[in-house]
Amino acid sequence: MTDQSGPDDFIRIRNVSKHFGDFVAVDGVDLDIGKSELFSILGGSGCGKSTLLRMMAGFETPTSGTIEIDGVDVTDQPPYERPVNMMFQSYAIFPHMDVEKNIGYGLRKEGIPGEEIAKRVDDVIRLVQLGDFRRRKPDQLSGGQQQRVALARALIKRPKVLLLDEPLAALDKKLREHTQFELMNIQDELGITFVVVTHDQEEAMTLSTRIAVMDRGRFLQVGTPKEIYEYPQSRFVADFIGTINTFEGTVTRVSDDTMSVDCPDLGGSVRALHDDNIGVNVGQQVCIAVRPEKMFISVERPEDDEGVQVRGTVDDLGYLGNLSLYRIRLESGRRIQVSRQNQRRSARRFVEWEDEVWISWRPRSAIVIRGES
Amino acid sequence: MATARRTDRTWRQVTIAIPYLWLFVFFLLPFAIILKISLADPIIAQPPFTPTFDAQGALSVTLDNFLFLLTDKLYALTYVKSVLLAMAATVSCLILGFPMAYGIARASPSTRSLLLLLIVLPFWISFLLRVYAWMGLLNNYGAINNALMWLDLIDQPIQFMYTDFAIFIGLTYSYLPFMVLPLYATLERMDLDLVEAAQDLGASRTRAFWDVTWPLARAGVIAGCLLVFIPAMGEYVIPYLLGGSESLLIGRVLFDEFFVNRDWPLASSVAIVLLLLLVVPIVLLQRNQARNEEQPT
Numbered sequence: 175m176t177d178q179s180g181p182d183d184f185i186r187i188r189n190v191s192k193h194f195g196d197f198v199a200v201d202g203v204d205l206d207i208g209k210s211e212l213f214s215i216l217g218g219s220g221c222g223k224s225t226l227l228r229m230m231a232g233f234e235t236p237t238s239g240t241i242e243i244d245g246v247d248v249t250d251q252p253p254y255e256r257p258v259n260m261m262f263q264s265y266a267i268f269p270h271m272d273v274e275k276n277i278g279y280g281l282r283k284e285g286i287p288g289e290e291i292a293k294r295v296d297d298v299i300r301l302v303q304l305g306d307f308r309r310r311k312p313d314q315l316s317g318g319q320q321q322r323v324a325l326a327r328a329l330i331k332r333p334k335v336l337l338l339d340e341p342l343a344a345l346d347k348k349l350r351e352h353t354q355f356e357l358m359n360i361q362d363e364l365g366i367t368f369v370v371v372t373h374d375q376e377e378a379m380t381l382s383t384r385i386a387v388m389d390r391g392r393f394l395q396v397g398t399p400k401e402i403y404e405y406p407q408s409r410f411v412a413d414f415i416g417t418i419n420t421f422e423g424t425v426t427r428v429s430d431d432t433m434s435v436d437c438p439d440l441g442g443s444v445r446a447l448h449d450d451n452i453g454v455n456v457g458q459q460v461c462i463a464v465r466p467e468k469m470f471i472s473v474e475r476p477e478d479d480e481g482v483q484v485r486g487t488v489d490d491l492g493y494l495g496n497l498s499l500y501r502i503r504l505e506s507g508r509r510i511q512v513s514r515q516n517q518r519r520s521a522r523r524f525v526e527w528e529d530e531v532w533i534s535w536r537p538r539s540a541i542v543i544r545g546e547s
Numbered sequence: 548m549a550t551a552r553r554t555d556r557t558w559r560q561v562t563i564a565i566p567y568l569w570l571f572v573f574f575l576l577p578f579a580i581i582l583k584i585s586l587a588d589p590i591i592a593q594p595p596f597t598p599t600f601d602a603q604g605a606l607s608v609t610l611d612n613f614l615f616l617l618t619d620k621l622y623a624l625t626y627v628k629s630v631l632l633a634m635a636a637t638v639s640c641l642i643l644g645f646p647m648a649y650g651i652a653r654a655s656p657s658t659r660s661l662l663l664l665l666i667v668l669p670f671w672i673s674f675l676l677r678v679y680a681w682m683g684l685l686n687n688y689g690a691i692n693n694a695l696m697w698l699d700l701i702d703q704p705i706q707f708m709y710t711d712f713a714i715f716i717g718l719t720y721s722y723l724p725f726m727v728l729p730l731y732a733t734l735e736r737m738d739l740d741l742v743e744a745a746q747d748l749g750a751s752r753t754r755a756f757w758d759v760t761w762p763l764a765r766a767g768v769i770a771g772c773l774l775v776f777i778p779a780m781g782e783y784v785i786p787y788l789l790g791g792s793e794s795l796l797i798g799r800v801l802f803d804e805f806f807v808n809r810d811w812p813l814a815s816s817v818a819i820v821l822l823l824l825l826v827v828p829i830v831l832l833q834r835n836q837a838r839n840e841e842q843p844t
Contacts, residue, residue, distance in 0.1 A: 233743055253746045260747045266740035270762050279758075283749035331748065 184209040184367055185230070185335060190239030191391075192225050199225040201391035202239070207384075212361050212368045214378040216414070217388035223371045226388075227337050230369065231260045244334050254283075259333040263340040265324035267312040273323050274299075274308045280331040298326040301360065318349050325357075329364065338370045342377055354380055375415045379403065387411045403465075409543055412463045419469070419510040420543075421462045425454050432537065435462055439508040444482045445537045454544065461543040466513040468539035471500055473525065476534045483534045486510070488525050500525070502533055578822075585612055585815035596812050612816035622800070622817070626824065629797040632711060633779035636718035640726040640775045641768065643719070648730035648767075649760075652737075663731070666724050678717055678788050685713050685789065709791035717785040718775075725774040733767030734760075769832065777825055797821055 185207040192200040200222040207213045215223045228234045230241060232253035240249045248256050259280070268276050274295055281291045299305055302322040312320060321344070328336055341357065342350045358381060361368050372378050378385050379399045386396040387410075395402060395411045406412035409420065423437035423444070433454060434443045446462055454460060470476065476483060486502040489509060493516075500512045512533060514524075525531055586608040587596035601607045616622045651662045669677060684690045685707035692704040707713050737760065745755035783798035790796065797817065804814035 231743075231747060233746075252751075253743070254749045254751055258747075260744070262740045262744055264738060264740045266738060266744035268741060268744070268759060279745070280748035283754065327744075327748065 182206055182208045184211075184244055185369070186240075186242040187226075187230075188240045188242075190226070190229060190236045190241060192222070192229060192234060193237045198391050200229070200236075203391070203393060205386060205393065205396065207367060207369060210361075210365045210367055211383045212358065212370065212381055214370045214372055214382040214385045215388055216372055216375060216378040216385050218373055218414070221388045222391040223373075223388050224339060227260070227339055227369065227371045230335070231258055231337050232256050257334040258337060259328040259331055259335075260337040261324050261328045261339065261341055263343060265320050265344075267320055267323050267327070269312050271312075272308070273304060273310050273312075273315070276312070276323055277326045277330055279327060284331070294330055298330045301329070301363075302326045317344055317346075318353065321345060321353065325360070329360070329366070332364075333366060335367045335369060338368060340372055340374075341370060343372070343374070350377070357381065379415070387414060389414075404541075406463070406541060406543065409461055409463075412541060412543060417466050417511055418463050418541075419466065421464075421508075423460055423462055425456050425458045425460055428454060428456055433542070435460055435542070437462060439504065439506045440482070440484050441504070441506050444540075445480075446540045446542050447538045448542075454542065458544070463541040463543055464535050464539060466499070466511045467497075467515075469510075469512040469533055469535045471502070471512050471514055471525070472532050472534070473529070475532050478534070478536075481534045481536050482540070483532055486531055486533055488527055488529045488531060491523070491525070491527065493523075498524075500531075502531065504533075581815045581818055584811050585819050586610070587812045589810045589812050594811070595809050612813045613820070615813065616816055616820060621795070625795045625797055625800050626820070628711075628795070629780055630824070632714060632718065632796065633776050633782075635715055636722060636779045637726075637772050637776045639715070639719045640723050641772060644723055644726035644730055644771065645764075645768075647723075648727045648734050651727070651731050652734035666727050666731075669724065674721065675784065677721070678785055681713070681717055681720065681789060682708065685716070708789065709794075711790065711794055713789035714786050714794060714796070717789045718779045718782060721785060722775040722779055725778075726771040729770035729774065730764065730767040733764050733770075737763050769836070773829065780825060781821060 183206040185205070187203060187205040187207075190200060190203050191198065203222075203226065215226060217223045225234060229236050230243075232248070232251060232255075236249060240247055242248065243257060246257075248258075268279065271279070277298060278291050278295045281294060286294075299308055302325055304319065304322050304326065307315060307319055310319075312323065315323065321341070325341075338357075342353055345353060354377065357368075370378070370381060379402075382399060384396065384398055385402050387394045387402060389410055395407050397405075402411060403415050406415065406418075412418045412420065421437040421439045421444075423435040423440075425433055426436050426443060427434040428448065431448050432445055433448050435446055436443045440462075444462065448454070484504055486504045488500055489503045490501040492499040495516070497513050497515050500514065502510050502512055504510060510533070583599055584596050587599065588609055588611065589595055590597055597607060599607060647666075651659055651666070654662060682689075686692065687704040687706065687708065689707075691707065692701075695701045696704065707716075741759050741763070742755050745759045746752065750758055781798045781801070782796070783802055786794060786796040786799050787802075790799075801814055801817050801821070804810050804817060808814075
């Protein structure tokens with residue numbers, strides 16, 4: 175154990191588990207989070223992400239393992255002694271105090287003199303743009319305003335780490351997008367390390383410098399949004415982030431940089447790139463995964479014969495404005511989803527229901543995931 | 548459609564009218580009668596008070612009964628003692644009831660319903676019977692004294708029965724559920740995140756309790772205190788059974804004036820004063836609360 179924490183291990187989580195009776199909520203998790211990172215823990219409900227966050231805040235004690243923040247072991251510290259503040263999903267704004275009192279609460283508990291509290295409250299109120307509402311009671315605020323109060327209250331103590339539990343879940347779509355960028359700006363301005371827990375993959379993608387995808391108490395993959403999206407290491411991660419079409423298959427041939435995979439759903443052998451480190455052997459079960467936007471849809475057979483080409487019928491199509499979604503029934507009967515940018519302005523549809531089309535993609539667009547045995 | 552709406556409105560008026568009618572017949576009307584009797588003179592007749600209008604049809608009222616209550620020190624002392632005892636019982640119910648309510652509200656849902664059942668269970672047994680049971684416990688040779696003597700803590704039985712202490716115990720025991728239930732209702736609704744938020748912002752457990760839990764439980768505390776204080780003030784059975792003959796409480800005085808002395812007008816004025824004693828603070832409290840709630844923004 176070192177006293178000085180490097181830039182990449184400002185928060186060090188080592189082999190942390192949490193059991194509730196027989197139920198294992200968090201199962202031997204290791205994680206390093208760097209200083210000033212905006213780190214997201216992403217997962218479905220019950221995956222253990224909130225429990226992990228609550229252990230960082232000090233509301234739960236790990237069954238085993240340690241948590242260090244800035245070189246200090248905080249595993250057994252009570253919440254009120256940790257250099258960590260939390261923004262609750264419910265916001266947890268004190269209903270009997272006005273906005274100003276709520277925001278200043280943490281400083282009052284520190285015994286900071288009144289004038290300084292007033293000054294610092296002023297500063298954060300300006301930061302979150304709540305100037306006109308300082309005397310309001312929480313029940314007189316909109317959801318967005320309450321969210322700002324919760325954020326300001328958690329920020330005012332200048333914590334080393336700010337924990338955010340589903341920070342945007344209660345906001346409507348427009349406000350959520352706006353607030354996302356605001357959160358990023360505030361994080362950037364203050365340089366505080368943010369750890370966000372969310373079930374919303376879009377939120378995690380736009381906000382974070384890095385994402386940890388969690389399922390059943392374990393991390394499946396930790397990486398930048400790009401890595402997680404473009405190079406998922408498991409079926410679960412591929413499915414969880416965005417939409418993806420997956421085809422089970424068997425490896426029939428492996429060469430230096432490519433391989434052939436026999437996929438019954440695609441009606442034969444397809445070529446895929448031999449990605450980095452995933453060492454595959456002939457006869458192995460793998461899964462070819464292709465994102466809808468990486469697929470091309472055309473009426474004529476595409477000329478590029480390097481790529482994978484399959485025939486299908488348009489089952490359903492949806493116009494979303496910026497893009498169109500197609501559900502295609504392949505000859506094998508398998509249904510897949512393809513999306514296409516609507517680059518031309520046209521009121522006419524490019525294909526119709528029940529049209530015969532060609533679906534193609536470049537081998538390098540396909541992700542090869544080793545099959546779960 | 549229009550007729551449907553009209554029947555709707557009629558029904559609404561009927562549903563509102565029922566409780567008003569109830570209050571009118573069973574509260575306001577009796578109150579008016581009591582008020583009328585309190586302004587009469589006692590006579591030996593049937594009914595035992597002078598009519599409000601005499602034979603000539605002239606109004607015949609007197610404030611003698613109220614003046615008597617104010618000048619006779621005995622009555623003033625009785626009121627003060629009743630208030631003090633009821634207050635003591637209220638405070639002890641609060642001290643005992645708050646942790647109980649808190650524990651129930653934080654228990655797992657299945658345990659919670661069991662615990663609530665246990666709180667309400669005593670109501671299945673007659674109130675009178677339960678007070679009698681306390682006589683058995685507090686007696687000189689009752690369970691408590693026997694236990695204390697057996698443990699060699701005392702040589703002589705302690706005189707519990709027929710003391711104000713016995714009344715206090717009886718009041719606390721009998722009215723504890725009325726404190727626990729409203730407290731439970733407010734604590735159960737309270738968002739636990741609030742307490743955690745306070746701790747997260749640097750408040751210790753105790754501090755978080757006083758900063759968050761206590762102020763937010765205020766409505767329940769007030770409701771519980773009123774539900775204990777008001778009936779404890781006028782309680783008759785408990786002082787009669789557990790208290791001594793000299794422990795004069797207002798409920799007892801009321802009973803004696805009505806049924807022993809047959810001085811209905813004086814008894815009525817005792818009741819009116821009791822009512823004022825109870826109503827005035829409640830009205831003030833409610834007004835204060837209403838003002839707190841609509842603070843300027």
